[in-house]
Amino acid sequence: MNNKIKILIVDDKPENLHALETILNDLDIEIVKACSGADALKATLHNQFALAIIDIQMPEMNGYELAEFIRSEKDTLHLPIIFLSAIYSDEFHIFKGYEVGAVDFLAKPFNPDILISKVKVFVQIENQKKQLEKEITQRIKVEKELLAYQNTLEEKVRERTQEIENTTTHLIQSEKMFVLGELSAGVVHEMNQPLSIIKMMIQLLLKKFKENKTEDLCMKDHLNDINNQINKLFQIVDQIRIFSRANTVKVNKQLIIMNDLVHSFLRLFTKQLNASQIELIKNLGKDLPLVHVDPIRIEQVLMNIMANAQNAVETNHKDDKKITVSTFAIEDKQSPLKTKSVCVSIEDTGNGVPENLTEKIFSKFFTTKAPEKGTGLGLPISKTILDEHNGTIEFLNNIGQGATFRIILPGC
Numbered sequence: 001m002n003n004k005i006k007i008l009i010v011d012d013k014p015e016n017l018h019a020l021e022t023i024l025n026d027l028d029i030e031i032v033k034a035c036s037g038a039d040a041l042k043a044t045l046h047n048q049f050a051l052a053i054i055d056i057q058m059p060e061m062n063g064y065e066l067a068e069f070i071r072s073e074k075d076t077l078h079l080p081i082i083f084l085s086a087i088y089s090d091e092f093h094i095f096k097g098y099e100v101g102a103v104d105f106l107a108k109p110f111n112p113d114i115l116i117s118k119v120k121v122f123v124q125i126e127n128q129k130k131q132l133e134k135e136i137t138q139r140i141k142v143e144k145e146l147l148a149y150q151n152t153l154e155e156k157v158r159e160r161t162q163e164i165e166n167t168t169t170h171l172i173q174s175e176k177m178f179v180l181g182e183l184s185a186g187v188v189h190e191m192n193q194p195l196s197i198i199k200m201m202i203q204l205l206l207k208k209f210k211e212n213k214t215e216d217l218c219m220k221d222h223l224n225d226i227n228n229q230i231n232k233l234f235q236i237v238d239q240i241r242i243f244s245r246a247n248t249v250k251v252n253k254q255l256i257i258m259n260d261l262v263h264s265f266l267r268l269f270t271k272q273l274n275a276s277q278i279e280l281i282k283n284l285g286k287d288l289p290l291v292h293v294d295p296i297r298i299e300q301v302l303m304n305i306m307a308n309a310q311n312a313v314e315t316n317h318k319d320d321k322k323i324t325v326s327t328f329a330i331e332d333k334q335s336p337l338k339t340k341s342v343c344v345s346i347e348d349t350g351n352g353v354p355e356n357l358t359e360k361i362f363s364k365f366f367t368t369k370a371p372e373k374g375t376g377l378g379l380p381i382s383k384t385i386l387d388e389h390n391g392t393i394e395f396l397n398n399i400g401q402g403a404t405f406r407i408i409l410p411g412c
Contacts, residue, residue, distance in 0.1 A: 005050045005126050005127065006049050006050065007024065007029050007031050007053065007122075008032050008043055008044070008051070008052040008054075009024075009031060009033055009034070010033075010040045010055060011058070011084075012058040014035065016055065017035070023115060024115075024119060029050075029119075037058060037063075037065060037069070038061065040054070044073070044079070049079055050080070050123060051080050051082065051122040051126075052081045053084060054083055057086070057087055063085075063097075064097070064100050067102065068100050070101070071100065080103045081103060082102065082104045082106060083106070085106075086107070117195070143164065146163065146164050147164075150164075198226050201223075202226065224275075252294050252296070254292070254294075254295065255291070255292055255412060256295055257288070258288055258327055258342045258409070259284045259288060259327055262325065262327055262344060265306075266280065269303075269306055273310065276313075276314050277321060278310060278321045280325070281322060281324040281325070282324075282325050283324065285326070288342050288411070289340050289411030290412045297388075298389070298407075300381070302344070304379065305405045305407070306346060308379070309346055309348035309350070310348075312348045312402070313349055313350050315350070316350045316351050321349060323346065323349075324347040325344070325345070325347075326343075327343065327344050329343070330343050339410070339411060341410050342409050342411050343408050344409075345404060346407075347403075348403055348404075349402045351400055352398050352400060353397050355399060362380055382407075389410075391410065392408045393406070393407055394406040
């Protein structure tokens with residue numbers, strides 16, 4: 001029985017199919033070729049694919065239409081799709097591809113190594129999914145056997161109880177990992193950017209070693225770039241966890257002093273700012289009311305906004321590189337009890353956001369950062385967290401001068 005991972009490639013030109021097959025030939029996978037959308041749909045009825053690589057410009061049924069058909073079927077609803085196109089590579093068609101369910105978009109001619117690296121990711125995910133399915137089936141079988149044994153041998157109940165509990169716990173964790181694998185396929189293209197940069201930096205370092213240029217001043221910069229991209233990968237994984245409701249950590253609210261949380265957070269973040277020669281100004285107000293929040297999730301909000309501020313200041317090409325963090329109380333004038341809220345203001349001396357983009361900053365996957373630096377998930381995640389805390393986030397834009405984000409949480 002052939003247990004190889006299957007990849008579907010679709011193109012109306014046989015020579016293109018042959019070229020794709022040649023590029024992927026060294027991978028331990030089974031490639032199924034289709035010369036039309038209709039043939040591709042037939043193939044999905046008889047095969048379980050880990051990935052579909054689809055050319056957009058095809059007669060009768062183009063790549064977008066084929067993707068919509070694939071997404072409309074239950075068995076192929078979550079099939080990852082990479083679009084290829086020699087003509088449609090502008091932003092409109094790229095976003096259109098994402099709208100119909102693509103996880104990535106490559107313009108022809110493309111770098112074969114990049115395509116191979118992307119395919120390897122999906123092959124690895126499929127292998128993990130199959131392994132988890134196998135483990136779950138095996139664990140269920142074991143559990144049934146243990147329960148039957150328990151019913152017939154009452155004297156061994158105490159000896160087996162802990163084993164059953166451990167087995168059940170492992171099964172639940174395996175199921176969670178399976179769900180996370182499916183969810184990560186939807187945003188795995190976001191991880192390809194930092195991975196590509198890390199690969200490029202490592203190649204540069206290897207070249208320096210080969211040329212015996214280990215004292216090159218750029219070495220430190222390359223290592224810092226690699227470290228920053230690794231940190232970004234950790235953030236992306238954490239963002240996936242937050243958006244996946246089935247795997248979201250339960251909110252653990254407690255009464256805290258906001259200044260203590262801000263002070264603790266800035267103590268860790270100051271090192272990053274110092275490395276970028278950014279001045280940090282703290283104006284922490286006095287006599288603030290307590291707030292009832294999950295400190296870990298609120299710290300995630302602070303991290304996202306501070307990272308944006310740092311990026312804005314680093315790229316402004318000005319001598320005045322500052323980030324000002326302030327806390328103060330705001331009186332709720334509409335409340336008959338005149339309750340107060342706590343505000344954390346983060347102001348940077350960057351260039352602000354272009355006026356035509358301000359309405360999009362809280363949209364998922366929208367970012368004004370360079371493609372290799374931003375995922376477009378930080379602000380949407382921050383807004384989601386604050387919504388859960390009955391809080392708000394305000395954006396004050398000063399084009400050419402900087403931007404200010406205000407986190408407002410109800411006081412107690």
